Amino acid sequence: MIRRRSASRLRWKQPGGAVPRGTGSARGNRAGQEVGTDMGMGKRLSLIVKSKANKLLDKHEDPRETLDYSYEKQLQLLTQVRRGVADVATSRKRLEIQMQQLQASADKLQSQAQQAVAAGRDDLAREALTRRAAANTQLADLQNQHADLQAQEEKLTQASQRLQAKVDAFRTRKETIKATYTAAEAETKIGEAVSGISEEMGDVGLAMQRAQDKTQQMQARAGAVDELLASGALDDVTQGPGGGDDIQRELDSLSAGSDVELELAKLKGALPAGQEPAAIGAAESTPADESAPAEAPAAQPEEQS
Amino acid sequence: MIVRILSEGQFDVPDSALDELESLDVGVQQANEGGDQAAFTSALNQLLARVRDLGAPVSDDYIGPSDLVLPAGDMTLEEAADLMTEDGLIYG
Numbered sequence: 001m002i003r004r005r006s007a008s009r010l011r012w013k014q015p016g017g018a019v020p021r022g023t024g025s026a027r028g029n030r031a032g033q034e035v036g037t038d039m040g041m042g043k044r045l046s047l048i049v050k051s052k053a054n055k056l057l058d059k060h061e062d063p064r065e066t067l068d069y070s071y072e073k074q075l076q077l078l079t080q081v082r083r084g085v086a087d088v089a090t091s092r093k094r095l096e097i098q099m100q101q102l103q104a105s106a107d108k109l110q111s112q113a114q115q116a117v118a119a120g121r122d123d124l125a126r127e128a129l130t131r132r133a134a135a136n137t138q139l140a141d142l143q144n145q146h147a148d149l150q151a152q153e154e155k156l157t158q159a160s161q162r163l164q165a166k167v168d169a170f171r172t173r174k175e176t177i178k179a180t181y182t183a184a185e186a187e188t189k190i191g192e193a194v195s196g197i198s199e200e201m202g203d204v205g206l207a208m209q210r211a212q213d214k215t216q217q218m219q220a221r222a223g224a225v226d227e228l229l230a231s232g233a234l235d236d237v238t239q240g241p242g243g244g245d246d247i248q249r250e251l252d253s254l255s256a257g258s259d260v261e262l263e264l265a266k267l268k269g270a271l272p273a274g275q276e277p278a279a280i281g282a283a284e285s286t287p288a289d290e291s292a293p294a295e296a297p298a299a300q301p302e303e304q305s
Numbered sequence: 306m307i308v309r310i311l312s313e314g315q316f317d318v319p320d321s322a323l324d325e326l327e328s329l330d331v332g333v334q335q336a337n338e339g340g341d342q343a344a345f346t347s348a349l350n351q352l353l354a355r356v357r358d359l360g361a362p363v364s365d366d367y368i369g370p371s372d373l374v375l376p377a378g379d380m381t382l383e384e385a386a387d388l389m390t391e392d393g394l395i396y397g
Contacts, residue, residue: 165365196369
């Protein structure tokens with residue numbers, strides 16, 4: 001009841017089918033425009049679908065061969081889709097590595113900015129924060145791409161699983177049709193099965209196309225991020241020559257300098273109040289004074305007597 | 306009737322739902338004409354949600370063509386334009 005086809009209601013072009021691609025790739029989505037312009041779009045679309053199925057049917061004298069041919073195409077597409085899923089996953093992983101690199105740069109620049117501020121070097125801090133902002137901008141962009149790519153990957157994976165199930169069902173259907181083959185029934189049954197699976201394959205083909213487009217966009221931008229990272233513009237300031245070095249080198253010398261000052265302050269703090277640091281001998285005698293209270297009472301009687 | 310949502314699969318939707326889907330389709334069509342991506346996405350997803358709501362996913366062993374093919378919810382106007390006809394998604 002539900003499976004009745006009302007071709008006139010089909011208002012969308014069929015997605016570019018993978019089956020027809022092999023047999024008549026020139027007939028793409030635009031094929032509808034070749035059909036009479038006075039016809040409703042729905043009718044035009046139904047004609048495209050039918051012509052695709054017919055093309056397949058016409059190709060073989062025995063319609064049963066069409067089933068085998070279509071099945072072969074399905075298996076080919078499945079292989080392609082699985083490869084496509086792997087490609088998208090590879091691209092996603094590359095993005096993840098870049099995101100980690102950018103995050104590490106941003107974190108480092110942040111801590112450098114803090115060090116610089118602590119050292120009273122606002123100029124260095126400003127430079128570090130500027131680079132960190134650039135890293136963060138890139139990072140946000142990559143995060144969006146990553147989410148996008150992940151969504152495509154999931155869809156393609158699901159599409160691939162769905163197609164696998166349909167292909168399995170098609171194989172069974174194919175064998176049933178062949179076993180009960182009568183010429184009269186063949187055209188209807190085979191036509192329905194083939195156009196049904198063609199639509200499924202077209203959908204998967206479209207999902208694959210979209211995932212590939214996203215991957216290509218991402219790869220172009222990933223290349224740009226690689227260049228950016230390599231240029232040192234938002235760099236890991238401890239690596240490479242060029243301006244990137246400056247912040248860390250100055251901070252290192254600043255912190256080395258401040259370490260010396262800190263040690264000095266500690267040493268000074270260790271002196272008792274009022275003690276003159278002028279004479280080394282006096283400084284050495286300080287611990288002796290403190291450690292000799294037991295002797296002092298003994299010495300005092302001598303002085304008093 | 307069988308409705309396909311691209312990259313999602315087919316749904317078996319009662320014929321009686323067509324009127325409601327058509328009314329939702331008007332919104333999609335208007336957003337499309339206005340070139341308003343946000344409105345398009347929102348209207349399209351309303352339509353798709355209704356299809357999922359009213360329809361039952363078609364079993365994996367069903368192999369047959371769809372009466373309607375709708376774009377995926379995350380498609381841009383540009384992508385959809387390549388698939389859409391001048392009369393909207395649904396013809397009644």
